[in-house]
Amino acid sequence: MGSTDESDFAKFLLNQMPLPVAIANSEVEVEAINTAAQKFFCLSANEAKLRRCGEVIQCIHASQPEKCGGTPACKSCVLRCSVLKSFEGKTVSRNKGFFHITKDDELKCLTVLVTTAPIDYHDTPMVIILIEDISLITELQGLLPICSVCHHIRNEQGEWLSLESYIKQHSEAELTHDYCPDCIAQAKSRSEKV
Known part of the structure; x- marks a missing residue:
């Protein structure tokens, strides 16, 4: 060259x-x-x-x-x-x-x-x-309006998105699904009653 x-x-x-x-x-x-x-x-x-x-x-x-x-x-x-x-x-x-x-x-x-x-x-x-x-990634460190019932988050355009969708759009994080100890205990309790 x-x-x-x-x-x-x-x-x-x-x-x-x-x-x-x-x-x-x-x-x-x-x-x-x-x-x-x-x-x-x-x-x-x-x-x-x-x-x-x-x-x-x-x-x-x-x-x-x-x-x-x-x-x-x-x-x-x-x-x-x-x-x-x-x-x-x-x-x-x-x-x-x-x-x-x-x-x-x-x-x-x-x-x-x-x-x-x-x-x-x-x-x-x-x-x-x-x-x-x-800037958009670090925006997650600030206060976000979140619904107390369905846990949807309001974005900059005023749209309500699921928590999963919001995180996918505003960060490089990938989500995995798991159960917390309280939910595992509740699931066990429900299955024992059946």
């Missing part, structure tokens, strides 16, 4: 990844993003290029006078801290954090897993960033 073929293949491979992927320089500015990242951030690759990561994800702190990287919140930013660790030569795997962003003129909280690794491109140190939005 020639160098042009390798470059085309690398670009092809990056764009086939289903997760948002970005490449950041030492200023924590975006050098490139893949197709999934363009959809996730609602930006073209050209619009994202050389913008601070917080600006690209539309972090609420990026619009402050100190800008992305200079606010007090930036000191504990999961994305920034992960990228900086990778510039020290470390790989960071699935570091969980939160972003308060503005999207569609609404304030939203994203729960993300950030993975970063150092890379070297033409003798220039950079960091590759993978961002997994796990």
Whole structure:
């Protein structure tokens, strides 16, 4: 494979990844993003290029006078801290954090897993960033409206779903069926009466 073929293949491979992927320089500015990242951030690759990561994800702190990287919140930013660790030569795997962003003129909280690794491109140190939005999965940790009688759960659209259906739609968990000790005792009691 020639160098042009390798470059085309690398670009092809990056764009086939289903997760948002970005490449950041030492200023924590975006050098490139893949197709999934363009959809996730609602930006073209050209619009994202050389913008601070917080600006690209539309972090609420990026619009402050100190800008992305200079606010007090930036000191504990999961994305920034992960990228900086990778510039020290470390790989960071699935570091969980939160972003308060503005999207569609609404304030939203994203729960993300950030993975970063150092890379070297033409003798220039950079960091590759993978961002997994796990907001829907972690939603199960909050309060859910559940019917006291049938145990159906009301979703975001106001529909009532069985507990099983809700968990399948909002998490990666798989359910198995079993009996708790109380139900086993009740079943035994009923069968002894027959």
